[in-house]
Amino acid sequence: MKRHVLIFGLVGGLLIATLQYTEYRFIVIEHSVEIYGALVAMLFATFGIWLGLRITRRRETIVVREVLVPASGLGAEPGSAFIPNTAKQQSLGITARELEILSLVARGLSNREIATQLFVSENTVKTHCSRAFDKLGAARRTQAVQLGKELGLLP
Amino acid sequence: MKRHVLIFGLVGGLLIATLQYTEYRFIVIEHSVEIYGALVAMLFATFGIWLGLRITRRRETIVVREVLVPASGLGAEPGSAFIPNTAKQQSLGITARELEILSLVARGLSNREIATQLFVSENTVKTHCSRAFDKLGAARRTQAVQLGKELGLLP
DNA sequence: TGCAAAATCATCCAAAAGGATGACGACATC
């Protein structure tokens, strides 16, 4: 991958150099600038396409998908209950309430639904969400959920 | 495919025209030809790469092999790679593309980020999302992610 | 080669979510 960029820079520099050199030999021709433009455009277009082909060559993927029958546990591991990472929570300064709301977010509830369920206003939910997102470094609720799961804050 | 060639020609023509036009205004600057060359080169290189990436998108051979696995834990098992529940996916009529976008949603990406990453427009992402949500019976992306995980479609 | 499914893109509109900021009361702690 890095090699390609190198080649790219090389070819670019070479072309520029060639351009500068040939300028003094053929610039006398009328409209040669346009011709230059077209030439360079063609060259780099083909090169770009080639590069695109190169770096995406590994598209021929054979995907073997194994289908498993959902016999017993669907997602829920029997016997092992979720244990929240309280240390991480504290180090991030996430309050219990914020985590509670975060877990409801993770369940796919909207702010309004969460507000109804917790008997608070939607604004309050939004505030908690904002603070939690901020502490997690998330910009969206989906991202917050993902981070929360990665950090062991959510099941 | 034909449209791409058209766009190519159009951009090319436009660039040449612009070149010709600007020539009479800035050609007085020393070494502007080189600058022109570099500019045109850059433009067409990016365009070429884009085109290359576009036309070589997605070419995978999917081999669905039905293997019955003693379904024990569908949750996060350390060391074992995630095996998507293709049966469930098919029964819900969720396409590969939709699932692909769904997995990016689950990673916490916004529609715009997904669009950028997959080289498609934001509208397309939204369409895929809508269809996937519809098939999953989800009203929100967070809910879709949760359902997707419960159904074994997402890791 | 022609059809059907899938993918792509667009527009319009409504709802949800997010950011910034201020405020107020309850409670614990110093």
Place this chain on the structure above:
DNA sequence: GATGTCGTCATCCTTTTGGATGATTTTGCA
């Protein structure tokens, strides 16, 4: 009593998401 944290709520504004719908293109397959 002053201070600080937490939970609560609000307003204003912007961005993101979602829904509905239609069109075009690409692709896989019979």
